[in-house]
Amino acid sequence: MHTPPSESQIAAAATKIQHLLDALNEVLYGQRELIELVVIGLLARGHLLLEGLPGLGKTELVKGLSGALGLPTKRVQFTPDLLPGDITGNPVLQEIDGKRVFVFQPGPLFAPLVLADEINRASPKTQSALLEAMQEGQVTVLGETHPLPQPFFVLATQNPIELEGTYPLPEAQLDRFLFKLDVRRGDAATLQKIVLNREIGRAPEVHQVLRKEDLVDLIELARRLFLPDVVADYIARLVDGSHPGQSKASAQVRFGASPRAALALAAAAKARALIHDRPNASFEDVRAVAAPVLRHRLLLDYQARMEGRTSDAVITDLLAEVPESADGLPRTLAENAKPETHGK
Amino acid sequence: MASLGLMGGILWARRYWPAEAETWRGWVVAAVVAAVLVWAWRAARRRFVSLAGAMTRLESRMGLHNRLSAAAAGACEWPEPPAKPDHGIRWAPGQTLLPVLAAAAFLAAAWWVPVTAAGRKPAPDEPAAWRTTEAELQKLGREDIIDPKSLDQTREKINELRAQEPEKWFSHGSLEATDKMRESHLQAAAELRGNLRQAAQGASRLTEGEGALTAKARANLQDQFNQAVEAMKAGAMKPTPAMLDQLREIDPNQLGRMDPEKLQEMIDELREAAAELGEWRPGGEDGEDGQGEGEGEDGDDGDGPGRGGVARGPGTSDDLFGKERHAADAQKPQVLESADLSRTMPGEVLDTTEVEREIDRASPALRAGGKADSSGGGNTTWQESLHPKEQEALKRFFNEQPEPKTP
Numbered sequence: 001m002h003t004p005p006s007e008s009q010i011a012a013a014a015t016k017i018q019h020l021l022d023a024l025n026e027v028l029y030g031q032r033e034l035i036e037l038v039v040i041g042l043l044a045r046g047h048l049l050l051e052g053l054p055g056l057g058k059t060e061l062v063k064g065l066s067g068a069l070g071l072p073t074k075r076v077q078f079t080p081d082l083l084p085g086d087i088t089g090n091p092v093l094q095e096i097d098g099k100r101v102f103v104f105q106p107g108p109l110f111a112p113l114v115l116a117d118e119i120n121r122a123s124p125k126t127q128s129a130l131l132e133a134m135q136e137g138q139v140t141v142l143g144e145t146h147p148l149p150q151p152f153f154v155l156a157t158q159n160p161i162e163l164e165g166t167y168p169l170p171e172a173q174l175d176r177f178l179f180k181l182d183v184r185r186g187d188a189a190t191l192q193k194i195v196l197n198r199e200i201g202r203a204p205e206v207h208q209v210l211r212k213e214d215l216v217d218l219i220e221l222a223r224r225l226f227l228p229d230v231v232a233d234y235i236a237r238l239v240d241g242s243h244p245g246q247s248k249a250s251a252q253v254r255f256g257a258s259p260r261a262a263l264a265l266a267a268a269a270k271a272r273a274l275i276h277d278r279p280n281a282s283f284e285d286v287r288a289v290a291a292p293v294l295r296h297r298l299l300l301d302y303q304a305r306m307e308g309r310t311s312d313a314v315i316t317d318l319l320a321e322v323p324e325s326a327d328g329l330p331r332t333l334a335e336n337a338k339p340e341t342h343g344k
Numbered sequence: 345m346a347s348l349g350l351m352g353g354i355l356w357a358r359r360y361w362p363a364e365a366e367t368w369r370g371w372v373v374a375a376v377v378a379a380v381l382v383w384a385w386r387a388a389r390r391r392f393v394s395l396a397g398a399m400t401r402l403e404s405r406m407g408l409h410n411r412l413s414a415a416a417a418g419a420c421e422w423p424e425p426p427a428k429p430d431h432g433i434r435w436a437p438g439q440t441l442l443p444v445l446a447a448a449a450f451l452a453a454a455w456w457v458p459v460t461a462a463g464r465k466p467a468p469d470e471p472a473a474w475r476t477t478e479a480e481l482q483k484l485g486r487e488d489i490i491d492p493k494s495l496d497q498t499r500e501k502i503n504e505l506r507a508q509e510p511e512k513w514f515s516h517g518s519l520e521a522t523d524k525m526r527e528s529h530l531q532a533a534a535e536l537r538g539n540l541r542q543a544a545q546g547a548s549r550l551t552e553g554e555g556a557l558t559a560k561a562r563a564n565l566q567d568q569f570n571q572a573v574e575a576m577k578a579g580a581m582k583p584t585p586a587m588l589d590q591l592r593e594i595d596p597n598q599l600g601r602m603d604p605e606k607l608q609e610m611i612d613e614l615r616e617a618a619a620e621l622g623e624w625r626p627g628g629e630d631g632e633d634g635q636g637e638g639e640g641e642d643g644d645d646g647d648g649p650g651r652g653g654v655a656r657g658p659g660t661s662d663d664l665f666g667k668e669r670h671a672a673d674a675q676k677p678q679v680l681e682s683a684d685l686s687r688t689m690p691g692e693v694l695d696t697t698e699v700e701r702e703i704d705r706a707s708p709a710l711r712a713g714g715k716a717d718s719s720g721g722g723n724t725t726w727q728e729s730l731h732p733k734e735q736e737a738l739k740r741f742f743n744e745q746p747e748p749k750t751p
Contacts, residue, residue, distance in 0.1 A: 004419040226419035228410045230400045273409075280414035283404060324404050327397035330388075334436040 004226045007279055013221050014277035017043070019209040020068055021275075027064030027204050028057045029197075030190030036275065037181055037292055038065065038155075042215070043222040043271035046178020046264065047134050047154040049119070049169075049296065056183045058157045060204070062115040065155075067206030069215055074108035075115040078122035080165065084129035087116075088139040089146070104141060109133050112149050112212070116156035120166045127173055130154070134176045151215060171255075171299065178264050179289075180296035218274070225270040226280040234324055235265045235286055241322050242298060242314075249317035252304035257297040264293045283324045291315050346384050347447035350377065354454035359461060405432035470513055473522050474502050477529055489617045490536070491582040501525045532581035537621040539579065543572035543591065544614035551607055583617070 005013075017039060024035045038061065041048045050058045059075070066073035076087055089107035093100055108114060109130070116130065133139050134154050138147045156177070158169075174180070186194075198204065210218075241247035243256030250256060269285035276285075295311040304314075329335060357373055393401075399412040408423060415422040481495045502525065505518060512518055546569035550562065557565070573591045576583055583591075590610065730738070 007420065226414050226417065228413035228417060228419075230396060230413050231410055278409055278411075279420035280410055282409035282411075284409055325397050325400045327394060328391075329433065330391045330393065332436055332440040333393075333433045336430075336432045336434055 003224065004279060005221050005224050009221060010225075010274060010279055011277055013218055013274055016210060016214060017218065017275050023068040023206060023209045024061065024064050027068075027206055028061050029193045030186030031057065031061070031183070034181055034183060035061070036272075037179055037289070040268050040271045040275065040289060041179045042151075042153060043219055043274060044178055044264070044267035045151065045153075045219055045223075046267065047156070047176060049174070049177040049180045050155060050157045050183050051160055051180060052157070052183025053161065053185070054159060056185055058183055059115065059117065062113065062155050063203065064206050066113050068209050069113070070208040070211060071112040071151075071215075073113040073115060074111035075117060076108045077117045078119050078126070080121055080123055080167075082122045082126050084126050085141070087126065088129055088133065088141055091142055102142070104144065104146060106146065107139075109139060110146075110148060112151055112153065114152075114154045116154055118159060119156040120158040120168055122167065124167055124170070127167065127169060131173050131176060151212075151219065174296045175258055175260055177296060178268065179292035181292055222271040222274045223267070225273055227266055227270060228280055228282075230325065231269065231281050231283060231286060232266065233326055234283055234322070235262050235269070237322050237326065238286070238290065238294075238318060239265070241318050242294060247318060247321050249314055249321050252301050252307075252309060253298055253314060254301045255299040257294050261293055261297045265289060268293055287319055290319060294318075346380050347450040350380050351450040351454035354451070355457070355459055358454075358459045401433070402429075402431060405430055468510055468513060470506060471519070471522055473526050474506065477526055478502060480529070484533075484621075487617075487620050489583060489587070489620060491584050491588075494532075494580065494582045497580070498525065498529050528580065532579060533621060535579050536576065536581045536583065537618050539572045539576045540583070540614050540618040540621070543569055543576070544611050544618065546572060547594075547607070547611050547614070551604070551611070587613070587617070 020039060021032075021035060024039070025032060028035060038048060042065075050061075052058055062073065062075075065071075076082075085107065087107045087109050089105050089110065091102035092105045094103045095101075096103070119127065119130070122130075129139070133148060133152075137150065137152055138145050140146070158166075239257045239259070239262040242250050242253060242261075244250050244253050246256070265286055266281070268289035269281035272285040272288055273279070273281045291312055294315050298311045298314055300309065300311065300314070353376060354373060396413065396416075399416060400410070402408070403410050403412045406426060406429070411420065411423045414420050477498065481498055484490050485492050485495055501521075505513070505521060505525070508518060546565050550557075550565050550569070573594075576591070577588065582588065594610070
């Protein structure tokens with residue numbers, strides 16, 4: 001049982017996070033929600049899978065994050081001929097003191113922030129090498145295990161088009177990602193702002209707003225945030241309801257979300273509460289992160305795909321179906337129409 | 345559902361539990377009602393809104409982001425109470441009042457709907473002979489003539505009979521026993537009265553004929569007195585111990601030498617006791633008062649036709665089995681009937697008259713084709729009702745009547 005952080009600690013953390021958000025919003029226009037989810041993912045110590053068309057700013061976002069946090073960043077462009085050693089590192093034969101020995105040369109994974117661009121173009125062998133790094137925080141080469149630097153984040157991107165010659169990520173690999181974020185294009189006003197403030201070939205200027213130690217503290221603070229029993233119960237019922245036969249919404253689901261999804265929901269809800277300067281996670285936080293947490297963990301059946309039903313539609317129905325409170329009202333009581341919510 | 349079950353239970357109790365068990369039934373019904381209420385409360389408790397559930401609803405309703413739940417767990421401070429709380433729920437009148445009203449209606453119906461009690465019948469009135477005998481015993485006990493202990497035996501018999509199931513009070517065996525008990529009781533009382541009279545008579549004659557009695561007559565009277573005293577001692581109904589001791593102390597041989605006043609006082613006491621016994625006793629036994637309980641067949645026991653006993657009918661009807669008609673029936677009006685006037689006895693038929701009848705000779709018969717036939721009715725009978733052979737026989741009978749034969 002962790003000691004919940006004080007309200008002053010939470011307020012200070014929220015201020016720092018707000019600076020980070022402001023900095024990132026200066027890098028990527030019109031993507032406030034996406035940026036908030038990316039920061040939530042960082043605070044929840046999760047890896048993120050960004051899916052979107054080319055040119056929407058995915059790489060710029062990672063670069064901006066790197067600059068705002070002052071963390072070294074490595075970018076790997078995944079291709080079909082990419083080998084596992086290309087990302088984990090390779091032993092190189094060297095002569096030291098007259099002896100020839102293999103010395104491990106770390107690959108691009110040995111950086112706190114790794115951008116795995118177009119991850120679905122790499123072979124499954126390479127993808128699985130990335131899997132160990134994401135899950136265990138270490139890589140093993142020639143029987144020798146090398147720990148990765150902490151914090152370690154993988155922000156992978158994939159293109160929803162041009163799928164020929166790609167290797168879709170297996171379910172086990174997808175489950176390692178905390179969020180799968182859909183990057184959508186902005187509206188006309190956003191485009192106008194981009195045209196006015198950006199130039200081709202010139203990266204936007206980003207100032208560092210947080211140090212690495214600050215990020216580690218924020219992650220620890222988010223971890224200690226209080227999760228009420230009723231919210232944990234809500235998360236459990238949501239994840240349980242995602243399985244076939246457990247709810248009406250999951251009628252066309254072949255496989256529901258894993259317990260890792262429940263843990264991801266809890267961690268993300270706490271991180272979101274910290275961003276919003278609240279001492280505890282709430283139903284609203286869970287609902288806000290439900291779609292990015294669950295959308296890549298639900299495997300729909302053939303019928304759903306034929307009907308064009310997406311995971312997001314299932315999640316929307318699930319949120320509408322599963323009540324916040326497990327205890328229903330007695331029949332002698334009726335609920336009034338809900339007014340607009342207030343409070344922060 | 346619980347109220348429906350309860351209603352059924354109450355109706356069942358009202359039907360199958362007799363009214364005399366009212367108090368006990370009331371407690372049982374109250375216990376059942378209490379048990380049903382406890383069961384209903386326990387069943388409904390699972391649906392009650394819990395504290396955590398109420399807080400969840402409140403914070404969800406008021407947009408508090410689960411702040412109340414967190415504060416209740418000690419994770420943070422309680423938020424400031426809102427100026428206008430909104431719990432967001434209201435009573436559902438249909439769901440709230442309907443079950444309550446229905447339950448009340450069911451229970452009221454269970455209490456007020458008329459139900460005929462079944463199963464156990466109310467206990468019948470006990471036989472009148474028991475009450476009569478008990479009243480007599482009570483009166484005898486107050487007279488200070490009879491030893492109360494000698495009355496207890498009869499009381500015990502009555503109590504034994506009363507201890508039976510009420511359904512058996514009027515059974516053949518019970519009524520026989522009642523009859524026997526009452527007969528023994530009356531007989532014992534009659535014996536005691538007779539003995540008292542006999543003792544008083546013997547003592548009186550010995551005193552009055554002190555000088556004129558022969559030795560043999562005197563000895564007879566002394567025996568009479570002694571027998572009466574011994575019979576009283578051995579009888580089923582004994583005089584009081586004080587009276588018995590007084591009689592025991594008397595020596596019939598010394599009666600002449602007793603104080604006349606004291607002797608007369610004793611004789612008067614014996615006579616009074618005998619007279620008192622005679623006041624309450626139903627008559628009939630000695631033929632003095634009549635109205636006995638006899639069978640009514642031969643009139644030996646009383647004047648009346650007999651009323652029947654506890655175990656037998658009122659006697660054979662006068663008209664059955666050739667019994668002689670009772671004199672009391674002589675004046676009853678009786679109907680004289682005789683179907684055959686040619687065999688009536690003189691006096692049975694008062695008068696006979698001849699009346700000429702008017703015969704409608706117009707024939708209502710119809711001819712073929714529906715036309716009414718205006719010919720005589722007799723012709724129609726002849727033509728349409730009788731076969732030719734019958735017509736022939738009738739014509740021969742009426743037209744060819746033989747002349748009466750003359751000897």
